[in-house]
Amino acid sequence: MPLLNPYQVQLGLYRDHFPLLQNARNKNAIHYLDNAATTQKPEILLQATNYFYKNLNANVHRGVYQLSQEATQAYEGARSAVARFIKARNPSEIVFTSGATESLNIIANWFGHEVLDSKSEVIVTMMEHHANLIPWQQACSLSKARMVPWTPDENGNLDLNILEKLINSKTKVIAVCHVSNVLGTINPIREICALAHQYNVTVVVDGSQAVPHFPVNMEDLDCDFYCFSAHKVFGPTGLGILYGKKEQLEKVMPFRLGGEMVEIVTFESATYKPLPARLEAGTPNFAAAYAFSVIIDFLKSITYDSIYIVEQELKAKMLEILDRIGGFRILGNAEEKVPLFALIPEKMHPHDVAQVLALQNVAVRAGYQCAMPLHRYYGAENGSLRVSMAFYNNQEDLDALEEGLKKAQQMLKG
Ligand SMILES: Cc1ncc(COP(=O)(O)O)c(C=O)c1O
Numbered sequence: 001m002p003l004l005n006p007y008q009v010q011l012g013l014y015r016d017h018f019p020l021l022q023n024a025r026n027k028n029a030i031h032y033l034d035n036a037a038t039t040q041k042p043e044i045l046l047q048a049t050n051y052f053y054k055n056l057n058a059n060v061h062r063g064v065y066q067l068s069q070e071a072t073q074a075y076e077g078a079r080s081a082v083a084r085f086i087k088a089r090n091p092s093e094i095v096f097t098s099g100a101t102e103s104l105n106i107i108a109n110w111f112g113h114e115v116l117d118s119k120s121e122v123i124v125t126m127m128e129h130h131a132n133l134i135p136w137q138q139a140c141s142l143s144k145a146r147m148v149p150w151t152p153d154e155n156g157n158l159d160l161n162i163l164e165k166l167i168n169s170k171t172k173v174i175a176v177c178h179v180s181n182v183l184g185t186i187n188p189i190r191e192i193c194a195l196a197h198q199y200n201v202t203v204v205v206d207g208s209q210a211v212p213h214f215p216v217n218m219e220d221l222d223c224d225f226y227c228f229s230a231h232k233v234f235g236p237t238g239l240g241i242l243y244g245k246k247e248q249l250e251k252v253m254p255f256r257l258g259g260e261m262v263e264i265v266t267f268e269s270a271t272y273k274p275l276p277a278r279l280e281a282g283t284p285n286f287a288a289a290y291a292f293s294v295i296i297d298f299l300k301s302i303t304y305d306s307i308y309i310v311e312q313e314l315k316a317k318m319l320e321i322l323d324r325i326g327g328f329r330i331l332g333n334a335e336e337k338v339p340l341f342a343l344i345p346e347k348m349h350p351h352d353v354a355q356v357l358a359l360q361n362v363a364v365r366a367g368y369q370c371a372m373p374l375h376r377y378y379g380a381e382n383g384s385l386r387v388s389m390a391f392y393n394n395q396e397d398l399d400a401l402e403e404g405l406k407k408a409q410q411m412l413k414g
Helices: 006-011 013-017 043-055 066-085 100-115 134-143 160-166 189-198 286-302 304-325 350-359 372-377 395-413
Strands: 094-097 121-125 146-150 171-177 202-206 225-229 240-244 262-265 270-272 328-331 340-345 365-367 384-388
Touching: 043 286, 066 094, 066 286, 094 100, 100 134, 100 171, 100 202, 100 225, 100 240, 121 134, 134 146, 146 160, 146 171, 160 189, 171 189, 189 202, 286 304, 304 328, 304 340, 304 395, 340 350, 350 365, 350 384, 350 395
Parallel strands: 121 146, 121 171, 171 202, 202 225
Antiparallel strands: 094 240, 225 240, 262 270, 328 340, 340 384, 365 384
């Protein structure tokens, strides 16, 4: 299938590239609005994966034979492609992991074991996904450091003036998401980093919900660490990206130990290779890395500018729907947000609404969205109903959602 140009993207032709969205299920196509959980895959990802296993499959960094060399080239080529994609200064600043969760665990584990002590403080925002919360809980419990919550305002915005009051000489790290997976808020990472660095504080950014929607630039943001998962960016499962500034990443204690990350091994000890190998013990997901490099080209052909235009329209239409039908409170009304809406239904349980939508072939997520403290903070004790969109969603998806929400109101409110 030929790649698309921005004009075609805006016409909605890109949807044809996603086979699952064309599948008839119970005679109805699925209306997939759970993109924050994972995104659908374009045909080109299937082709790239197929191509790799048919033509390039051998373990990387291990063989002197041609095939292993080619597999290694494909893997390292993917690393360079990711570095260019997020504007890292050097490919060695990119570590491939199994996902954002592993990436964040690597950093928090290092902090817990080697950086924090009983006098340290760790600032974590109240809007973090459990993946950027629980590893810090453990790091603090291990080191006896103190966790300090940075809470958002009623619209879901983080206030830099509050951060300025929270930071002090004990602060060692700030853990913050680029985009909240509940509120959709786009946080001011550049400004957070500028403030943090005045106090020599490390900033760890969870970019899982940002990269599917807009370009990220490590040089510009100037964060110390940045993580995301390929499967949320139309790419393969089982692949995560951990970016770290070279001088910071070099200090990180390997979380996993084993083959291919070592230089000299005696029975009692081992010396580790330089970056990025020292943080990639064992066989990496090289096929996924290669396939993700193809997705990067796919995104380039679509362009983030086109994605932005489509998503702004989807967002506006969603607000119109909620206005029309009433009865759903939105968690998070930040000016700067991605097309993601966590809804609190009036007099209905989010799970019941999701069930009614499922009967209409509308896929959304109900629950705490792996952000239980945030739901409690906003008094959403039953969790929320999350509608999260991607650039391939269209009017039919929104119509089906609107019908489904109305049906839920008729059935459940009595
Ligand atoms: C903001 C955020 N961070 C981290 C994660 C964890 O990603 P993964 O499960 O791919 O490791 C998610 C997934 O939902 C997320 O939304």
